[in-house]
Amino acid sequence: MLFLHGNGSNGAVSELGSKTLWDGMGLLISLYNGGNHTGAQQVLAEEYLTILPLLPLGVREWDTSQVLEVLNAAAKTYELDASRILISGYSVGAFGAFDTAFASPTTFAALIPSASGSGFNDSQLSSLVDTTPPMSVYVMYAAGDEKQPASDIAATVTQLEALPGASKANITGEEFQGNHHLMTSTPFESPELWTWIENQTKGASAIFTGVANSSTASSTAISSSGGSKSATSASTTDTMSADSIPLIDLSSLVDGSFPTSAPSAAALAVIRDMDAAFRSWGAFISTTPLPSPGLTNELVGALSRFFALDAAEKHKLDLRHGGYAWRGHMPFEGEATHGKTDLKEGFYGGPEHEGHTLQACPTYGKNQFPDKAVPEMRRAVLEYTTEVTKLGCLLCDAMSVALGLDDQEYIRNNLLDKPDPVQLFRAFHYLGKDSKDSKDDDFGIGEHSDFGLLTILSAQGPGLEFLSPSGHWTAVPHIPGSFVINVGDILDRLTSGIYVSARHRVVLPVAPTTRLSIPFFFDAAWNAKMEPFPLPSPPSDKVTAAANERWKQTTFRKLEGVWGQYLGVKVQKVFPDLQLPEFDAVERSSTRHVLVVPKEQVAVAA
Numbered sequence: 001m002l003f004l005h006g007n008g009s010n011g012a013v014s015e016l017g018s019k020t021l022w023d024g025m026g027l028l029i030s031l032y033n034g035g036n037h038t039g040a041q042q043v044l045a046e047e048y049l050t051i052l053p054l055l056p057l058g059v060r061e062w063d064t065s066q067v068l069e070v071l072n073a074a075a076k077t078y079e080l081d082a083s084r085i086l087i088s089g090y091s092v093g094a095f096g097a098f099d100t101a102f103a104s105p106t107t108f109a110a111l112i113p114s115a116s117g118s119g120f121n122d123s124q125l126s127s128l129v130d131t132t133p134p135m136s137v138y139v140m141y142a143a144g145d146e147k148q149p150a151s152d153i154a155a156t157v158t159q160l161e162a163l164p165g166a167s168k169a170n171i172t173g174e175e176f177q178g179n180h181h182l183m184t185s186t187p188f189e190s191p192e193l194w195t196w197i198e199n200q201t202k203g204a205s206a207i208f209t210g211v212a213n214s215s216t217a218s219s220t221a222i223s224s225s226g227g228s229k230s231a232t233s234a235s236t237t238d239t240m241s242a243d244s245i246p247l248i249d250l251s252s253l254v255d256g257s258f259p260t261s262a263p264s265a266a267a268l269a270v271i272r273d274m275d276a277a278f279r280s281w282g283a284f285i286s287t288t289p290l291p292s293p294g295l296t297n298e299l300v301g302a303l304s305r306f307f308a309l310d311a312a313e314k315h316k317l318d319l320r321h322g323g324y325a326w327r328g329h330m331p332f333e334g335e336a337t338h339g340k341t342d343l344k345e346g347f348y349g350g351p352e353h354e355g356h357t358l359q360a361c362p363t364y365g366k367n368q369f370p371d372k373a374v375p376e377m378r379r380a381v382l383e384y385t386t387e388v389t390k391l392g393c394l395l396c397d398a399m400s401v402a403l404g405l406d407d408q409e410y411i412r413n414n415l416l417d418k419p420d421p422v423q424l425f426r427a428f429h430y431l432g433k434d435s436k437d438s439k440d441d442d443f444g445i446g447e448h449s450d451f452g453l454l455t456i457l458s459a460q461g462p463g464l465e466f467l468s469p470s471g472h473w474t475a476v477p478h479i480p481g482s483f484v485i486n487v488g489d490i491l492d493r494l495t496s497g498i499y500v501s502a503r504h505r506v507v508l509p510v511a512p513t514t515r516l517s518i519p520f521f522f523d524a525a526w527n528a529k530m531e532p533f534p535l536p537s538p539p540s541d542k543v544t545a546a547a548n549e550r551w552k553q554t555t556f557r558k559l560e561g562v563w564g565q566y567l568g569v570k571v572q573k574v575f576p577d578l579q580l581p582e583f584d585a586v587e588r589s590s591t592r593h594v595l596v597v598p599k600e601q602v603a604v605a606a
Contacts, residue, residue, distance in 0.1 A: 497547020
């Protein structure tokens with residue numbers, strides 16, 4: 001049991017009869033065989049561990065990330081049963097226990113607050129019961145508590161019991177006849193409480209390796225892989241507005257220490273935010289300047305000069321000259337969305353693949369750059385591709401942690417390193433529309449979701465809109481130096497619908513304004529097997545139902561084979577004479593590309 005004390009003058013030594021505490025981030029754990037808990041001695045037959053962190057002098061609130069760090073450290077010293085971890089607390093500690101349970105609901109089998117716990121909203125409380133399996137909650141309060149009225153705490157119990165999904169949870173409220181706030185020891189001496197505790201488990205028994213731990217043993221997710229609600233701390237909840245796309249600072253995640261070591265408390269907070277954003281919006285805005293502003297600005301300058309070239313100069317680099325590598329200039333109106341032509345031109349690129357083992361496969365090969373007209377563009381595109389690829393790999397490590405996968409590099413090892421991710425650099429130039437002739441449905445690109453794993457976008461102006469969790473089109477604010485990162489269709493499928501493939505579109509600017517957008521499609525490796533991630537628990541029925549509705553709008557029928565087979569079906573739309581084995585996991589060819597390249601016009605790059 002992880003127990004959080006109150007901040008009264010005697011709280012640090014009186015609760016649970018313990019005089020040995022964990023001092024801050026120190027190494028003091030008290031191991032009990034029944035200890036001073038008379039009720040526990042009567043009920044429990046096996047050894048149990050009581051972990052008691054100590055609030056630093058003068059601090060009056062528990063920090064969720066530090067509480068979870070304490071639990072992680074305990075897991076390195078003791079073999080804990082992941083199905084039977086409890087969190088409790090008294091007074092301020094009860095509020096800390098609630099907050100920690102909100103942040104990581106799949107970690108705890110039961111929440112047992114004492115003498116506090118009211119004023120939470122339904123969204124917070126639902127994270128406890130809307131997991132698979134749900135968390136059990138045993139709320140204890142004194143009839144005569146002068147600090148936390150019994151009626152307020154009883155109302156929280158009633159609120160919990162009324163939530164959807166609560167029928168599957170074990171919600172209990174017990175009023176004790178104590179006549180003051182300091183009544184902690186009374187309920188913990190009760191055999192009835194410990195009988196209730198003995199009956200609480202969370203999933204299958206396994207060794208707990210820590211919240212977001214990197215061990216290959218079974219681990220507990222940082223947040224619920226089964227719940228439809230985001231498992232977040234209070235600060236995360238504040239940023240997950242239904243009306244605006246979340247903004248996340250990735251600095252603590254990209255400081256160089258992760259993933260070579262377990263994530264710090266600050267990195268875990270970032271991972272929680274990212275996880276919550278992907279479960280709700282399917283996207284977030286990274287305010288961290290990575291790649292660097294200098295490199296991004298250099299790239300923007302080179303692309304702007306390229307798109308300003310005359311049509312004849314750009315035609316020298318026509319996509320159709322690049323063969324199956326599909327690199328070069330995409331002419332204006334060369335793509336369409338759901339049968340409607342997109343009002344943009346583009347440049348396609350990627351890493352140089354000379355001598356690559358997959359060079360003969362579609363999307364692999366050499367780039368076509370305007371080396372004479374815009375000589376700086378080659379270096380800018382290639383360096384940017386390298387930097388964004390590093391970011392994509394790091395984001396995948398963070399997702400492995402957030403989803404509770406077998407190790408924090410699970411996605412990297414199973415999806416990316418075979419031998420490397422598919423990296424599709426794109427830059428799109430949207431012309432402004434004449435406001436006099438414009439229609440409400442004039443979009444640079446219409447409503448769609450992205451095909452692959454992740455999209456990392458640098459937008460040089462407003463116009464992008466996402467469909468919010470509440471079903472409203474929401475403009476993405478243009479923040480110089482920021483990047484928009486969103487989930488693609490295949491990641492939605494791989495997570496069994498827990499991460500949402502975001503629907504989005506681009507509204508055209510009004511002439512003479514134009515818009516430059518640089519999306520980077522970060523995909524699984526060509527040879528990566530497509531099979532659902534081994535989540536620690538299955539998604540809830542609500543998550544599954546929503547996912548099935550989403551998936552009806554995509555081209556995927558099922559997960560099987562390797563990623564290259566999915567990508568091959570997409571590429572065949574452009575190269576109808578391209579001979580690839582039949583593959584029925586994709587329902588229909590992509591309608592994205594208007595250009596069709598007959599075999600006799602294909603110039604395969606050597």
